[in-house]
Amino acid sequence: MIQLKPAVIGKNLLLVLMSFTMVYPIIWLLLGSFKANDEIFTVTSLWPSQFQFSNYANGWNAVPGFTFGEFIMNSLTISLLSVVGCVLSSSLVAFPFARMNFPLKGLWFSILLGTLMLPTQVLLIPRYVMFAKLGWINTVLPLILPYFLASNAFFVYLMIQFLRGLPRDLDEAALMDGCGPFRTFFNILLPNCKPVLYTMGIFSFLWSWDDYFDQLLYLNEVRKYTVPLALQMFVDNAAQINWGSLFAMSIVAIIPPVVIFFLAQKHFVEGVATSGIK
Numbered sequence: 001m002i003q004l005k006p007a008v009i010g011k012n013l014l015l016v017l018m019s020f021t022m023v024y025p026i027i028w029l030l031l032g033s034f035k036a037n038d039e040i041f042t043v044t045s046l047w048p049s050q051f052q053f054s055n056y057a058n059g060w061n062a063v064p065g066f067t068f069g070e071f072i073m074n075s076l077t078i079s080l081l082s083v084v085g086c087v088l089s090s091s092l093v094a095f096p097f098a099r100m101n102f103p104l105k106g107l108w109f110s111i112l113l114g115t116l117m118l119p120t121q122v123l124l125i126p127r128y129v130m131f132a133k134l135g136w137i138n139t140v141l142p143l144i145l146p147y148f149l150a151s152n153a154f155f156v157y158l159m160i161q162f163l164r165g166l167p168r169d170l171d172e173a174a175l176m177d178g179c180g181p182f183r184t185f186f187n188i189l190l191p192n193c194k195p196v197l198y199t200m201g202i203f204s205f206l207w208s209w210d211d212y213f214d215q216l217l218y219l220n221e222v223r224k225y226t227v228p229l230a231l232q233m234f235v236d237n238a239a240q241i242n243w244g245s246l247f248a249m250s251i252v253a254i255i256p257p258v259v260i261f262f263l264a265q266k267h268f269v270e271g272v273a274t275s276g277i278k
Contacts (some may be wrong), residue, residue, distance in 0.1 A: 026254075033247035040243045052244055056252070059245030063233060066222060068249055071230035076256065078143050078215075078226060079208040085148035086155055086204035087197055093150040094159035095185045099171060115153045128217065138220045143211070147204060155200050162196035163189065198264045206257050227253045 032040050034051040043049070060068045096102060097109055131142045150156055166189060174184040190197075212228035219225060225233075231253060234246040 029247055030251055033244060033251050035244055037240075037242055037244050040247075055242075055244035055248040058242065059234075059249040059252075062242070062245055062249075063222065063230065068230060068252065070223070071225055071227050072252070072256070074224060075209055075226040075228075078140055079205045081140075081144045082147040082208040083201045083204050085144060086150075086152070087200055089148050089150035090152070090155035090159050090200060091185075091190065091193070091197070093156050094163060095181075095189070097156075098160045098163035099185075099189070100181065112153050112156060116157070131218065137218055138224065139218070140224070142218045143208070143214060147208075152204075155204065158200060159193070159196055162193055166192055202261060202264055205260060209257050 028046065031046055031048060033055055034053065035043075035048045035055075036050070036052050039049060062068070063071075097105065097112070127142070131137060134141075136142050136145075146152070170188050170192070171184055174188045179187065210228065212232070215226050215229055216232075219229065222233075231246065231249060234249070235241055
């Protein structure tokens, strides 16, 4: 029979307590989505006195003329296209920095790292003016196109660090077989980059899915609204807020990113651990 030391038991109990502390807001939100509107903030009990499943039906059809599923599809479209653009563009930009030599390589890499230090607020007005002149306001292009242009240096740096860890023998063997730089990258190196590609995909999906401010800035029509903007419409200062429906749709909103994270969790952890980001 295995005997556990008191120190081990104490550590496990502490971990359980800390885990519950982290998960408690989600539990409160989930159970709150089944409560009556006047019970959420007036009753101290976590458990609903009576489960109100109608909160989900009411929340799904809360916006006149639209269902919450339409907003989910808008968010999924933007997020999935952002993932594709991020993986393709960041990989292509990272490859020369990691495996090739070209003039002023160090200078360009320093500029790349310098963009990581720029606050988002510094770029806010210039980006809006540029997209306004291009006529892209109230379209999804400002939310998707930057991902196809490797505008986020974090993903490029993540890919560079991973590529630097791959053996140079792969490039030499590909060169001897007659492969050029692009064939070496797409046929030899990229298949070995699955962990970091999963990591980039998860990060870009989550950041795009949760991006409230940019979507509020560039989208003006309700039919183009995403999940964060749809949830914001539940909070109406001129009328009573249906908290039960808001909590219900908040639970629905977190399902896609949670599912994607757990499906790719193994690759995500491996990609972060092997890319020098600890």
